[in-house]
Amino acid sequence: xxxxxxxxxxxxxxxxxxxxxxxxxxxxxxxxxxxxxxxxxxxxxxxxxxxxxxxxxxxxxxxxxxxxxxxxxxxxxxxxxxxxxxxxxxxxxxxxxxxxxxxxxxxxxxxxxxxxxxxxxxxxxxxxxxxxxxxxxxxxxxxxxxxxxxxxxxxxxxxxxxxxxxxxxxxxxxxxxxxxxxxxxxxxxxxxxxxxxxxxxxxxxxxxxxxxxxxxxxxxxxxxxxxxxxxxxxxxxxxxxxxxxxxxxxxxxxxxxxxxxxxxxxxxxxxxxxxxxxxxxxxxxxxxxxxxxxxxxxxxxxxxxxxxxxxxxxxxxxxxxxxxxxxxxxxxxxxxxxxxxxxxxxxxxxxxxxxxxxxxxxxxxxxxxxxxxx
Amino acid sequence: xxxxxxxxxxxxxxxxxxxxxxxxxxxxxxxxxxxxxxxxxxxxxxxxxxxxxxxxxxxxxxxxxxxxxxxxxxxxxxxxxxxxxxxxxxxxxxxxxxxxxxxxxxxxxxxxxxxxxxxxxxxxxxxxxxxxxxxxxxxxxxxxxxxxxxxxxxxxxxxxxxxxxxxxxxxxxxxxxxxxxxxxxxxxxxxxxxxxxxxxxxxxxxxxxxxxxxxxxxxxxxxxxxxxxxxxxxxxxxxxxxxxxxxxxxxxxxxxxxxxxxxxxxxxxxxxxxxxxxxxxxxxxxxxxxxxxxxxxxxxxxxxxxxxxxxxxxxxxxxxxxxxxxxxxxxxxxxxxxxxxxxxxxxxxxxxxxxxxxxxxxxxxxxxxx
Numbered sequence: 001x002x003x004x005x006x007x008x009x010x011x012x013x014x015x016x017x018x019x020x021x022x023x024x025x026x027x028x029x030x031x032x033x034x035x036x037x038x039x040x041x042x043x044x045x046x047x048x049x050x051x052x053x054x055x056x057x058x059x060x061x062x063x064x065x066x067x068x069x070x071x072x073x074x075x076x077x078x079x080x081x082x083x084x085x086x087x088x089x090x091x092x093x094x095x096x097x098x099x100x101x102x103x104x105x106x107x108x109x110x111x112x113x114x115x116x117x118x119x120x121x122x123x124x125x126x127x128x129x130x131x132x133x134x135x136x137x138x139x140x141x142x143x144x145x146x147x148x149x150x151x152x153x154x155x156x157x158x159x160x161x162x163x164x165x166x167x168x169x170x171x172x173x174x175x176x177x178x179x180x181x182x183x184x185x186x187x188x189x190x191x192x193x194x195x196x197x198x199x200x201x202x203x204x205x206x207x208x209x210x211x212x213x214x215x216x217x218x219x220x221x222x223x224x225x226x227x228x229x230x231x232x233x234x235x236x237x238x239x240x241x242x243x244x245x246x247x248x249x250x251x252x253x254x255x256x257x258x259x260x261x262x263x264x265x266x267x268x269x270x271x272x273x274x275x276x277x278x279x280x281x282x283x284x285x286x287x288x289x290x291x292x293x294x295x296x297x298x299x300x301x302x303x304x305x306x307x308x309x310x311x312x313x314x315x316x317x318x319x320x321x322x323x324x325x326x327x328x329x330x331x332x333x334x335x336x337x338x339x340x341x342x343x344x345x346x347x348x349x350x351x352x353x354x355x356x357x358x359x360x361x362x363x364x365x366x367x368x369x370x371x372x373x374x
Numbered sequence: 375x376x377x378x379x380x381x382x383x384x385x386x387x388x389x390x391x392x393x394x395x396x397x398x399x400x401x402x403x404x405x406x407x408x409x410x411x412x413x414x415x416x417x418x419x420x421x422x423x424x425x426x427x428x429x430x431x432x433x434x435x436x437x438x439x440x441x442x443x444x445x446x447x448x449x450x451x452x453x454x455x456x457x458x459x460x461x462x463x464x465x466x467x468x469x470x471x472x473x474x475x476x477x478x479x480x481x482x483x484x485x486x487x488x489x490x491x492x493x494x495x496x497x498x499x500x501x502x503x504x505x506x507x508x509x510x511x512x513x514x515x516x517x518x519x520x521x522x523x524x525x526x527x528x529x530x531x532x533x534x535x536x537x538x539x540x541x542x543x544x545x546x547x548x549x550x551x552x553x554x555x556x557x558x559x560x561x562x563x564x565x566x567x568x569x570x571x572x573x574x575x576x577x578x579x580x581x582x583x584x585x586x587x588x589x590x591x592x593x594x595x596x597x598x599x600x601x602x603x604x605x606x607x608x609x610x611x612x613x614x615x616x617x618x619x620x621x622x623x624x625x626x627x628x629x630x631x632x633x634x635x636x637x638x639x640x641x642x643x644x645x646x647x648x649x650x651x652x653x654x655x656x657x658x659x660x661x662x663x664x665x666x667x668x669x670x671x672x673x674x675x676x677x678x679x680x681x682x683x684x685x686x687x688x689x690x691x692x693x694x695x696x697x698x699x700x701x702x703x704x705x706x707x708x709x710x711x712x713x714x715x716x717x718x719x720x721x722x723x724x725x726x727x728x729x730x731x732x733x734x735x736x737x738x739x740x741x742x743x744x
Binding site for chain 2 (some may be wrong): 040041138141145207216217288289290292293294296350351360361
């Protein structure tokens with residue numbers, strides 16, 4: 001196969017349009033997050049720049065680009081400059097194979113999911129390097145945390161992706177979506193959805209898993225020494241990753257651009273896909289507005305003791321259902337039954353003891369009675 | 375904790391503060407860490423030292439009140455009150471009943487404001503960003519009332535030796551009643567959002583445990599001591615002003631972990647609202663200042679007076695030489711005494727716990743450093 005000049009031009013144009021599209025997505029996400037969190041927190045969010053503060057992200061981007069780019073004295077300059085790119089490039093490259101609709105995709109690969117897994121793992125290197133090269137203790141702590149966290153959560157993430165691959169019988173995104181024409185995998189495999197969503201949150205470092213850049217502990221983690229445009233690149237990557245996890249939830253579990261009432265025209269399908277993705281994004285923001293942050297040991301034990309065993313059980317459930325050819329609803333039932341176990345354990349051993357403790361304390365309170373007034 | 379004896383590992387020294395976002399001001403902790411575990415920690419204070427106690431010796435008694443405002447700058451009324459009570463005790467002044475009720479209302483609302491601030495910043499320390507905004511919204515209502523009453527939102531200088539500065543606005547009572555309803559809903563909202571949150575429980579239960587004996591030996595007071603299971607409350611054990619006329623419950627914890635300290639504070643906020651409600655019912659018309667000389671000149675002597683601050687037992691030791699300025703004034707700051715237990719609590723904690731434990735002590739650096 002020969003590569004012609006036209007091919008090069010076309011690929012460049014496609015990549016440029018993808019970059020532009022993703023930048024617009026990131027701008028919209030930052031605006032959406034600030035507005036949505038504002039509403040959750042009894043504030044109004046940005047209002048000054050443009051109507052409803054719509055131009056605020058652009059103002060922020062301009063500000064970041066013009067800020068002084070400080071490099072700390074003891075930093076390893078080459079790695080310090082390289083690290084943001086190592087985080088950004090993988091999160092950008094995986095979009096080449098993620099379809100927005102059946103025919104809106106830059107390059108549909110038969111091993112699309114494999115490609116996604118292979119590339120998304122790479123961003124760990126960038127985070128660790130950023131922490132290492134900053135010559136700051138907080139940064140190195142954050143870098144170590146990110147390595148531990150991201151590697152631990154890759155496993156349940158990949159295992160649940162494998163389960164969807166087993167259901168669809170293909171690693172091609174379009175086949176996976178086609179497999180959900182009638183029933184989305186979220187219904188077939190609620191356990192998988194929960195595992196995937198939780199590990200996805202951990203992969204992108206969103207609350208309650210924002211441990212590696214926790215502001216109140218390691219003050220920004222790997223990014224603590226970055227400023228200006230380099231920090232903006234991290235920021236860009238973070239939001240692209242958020243959107244990516246949301247898009248994957250939509251593609252793998254919510255049926256992507258399909259709905260149960262037949263095929264949609266391309267534009268409407270894309271709109272449906274984006275609507276689903278933004279819905280998942282809003283859930284991610286909602287969690288950010290509600291939950292505190294886990295501790296690093298709790299994070300690790302959640303992954304190794306809960307999510308990884310559950311993700312293997314999930315694969316076994318799918319395998320059993322496929323092997324014996326049982327009807328689809330049996331998988332839903334089995335999945336729900338397994339999902340109930342950790343929820344029950346959490347309520348039984350965490351929530352109920354705490355509430356009982358509070359009740360006991362309330363009874364033990366020392367009452368000071370008023371003296372009878374003369 | 376290394377598993378290979380021939381491999382020598384060194385603990386990393388991590389300097390947390392004074393510019394760290396979650397050290398509540400300018401507190402500095404030097405942590406020696408082994409991975410994520412804290413091996414040892416050393417607190418450093420004094421970055422906010424203004425020499426308040428020495429400054430007091432150069433001001434007349436009336437002016438010292440303004441310095442007490444700046445000790446614990448989130449519970450100003452409680453500080454003013456304890457100093458004024460010390461001078462009143464020394465001079466044998468009978469405070470008019472109405473003044474005492476107004477003082478108590480303001481102080482208890484200040485306790486609610488302080489605990490709301492704690493709740494919000496504690497959630498922030500644990501990583502939740504929403505409760506702080508709810509808590510500040512509610513605290514704002516209290517500060518608006520303070521502004522109407524004293525003209526200032528924080529440094530009020532409203533409680534005077536012998537009484538209070540001036541009569542409260544005409545709509546004070548209905549306004550406080552309305553405020554009580556709003557605050558009850560507000561505290562409940564924060565309470566519902568955070569108290570039994572799964573992640574919050576995981577972060578705070580069993581963290582920073584201190585038993586009651588150790589707590590006493592470190593001199594802990596206030597919510598930190600009560601969380602360990604000892605029901606010591608100055609308002610109950612050494613009642614002052616109008617507290618004997620008020621019924622209220624002293625919430626007591628059991629384990630002395632971070633969650634208990636948090637829970638005790640939230641319950642105290644509810645109790646304070648009850649106290650204010652009772653005060654409103656019992657308050658009568660009357661004078662707000664006794665007949666006394668404009669410039670206070672206590673007789674020669676010394677006095678120690680203490681009261682219940684939102685952070686614990688605040689004490690004032692006052693020595694008078696008969697002039698219009700204190701000869702010596704010593705404050706027993708509850709935050710400072712509570713801070714001594716920090717090292718004990720942080721034994722074998724994680725770095726993330728360090729923040730949560732420090733937050734649960736609810737220190738105010740203005741008071742620690744004075």
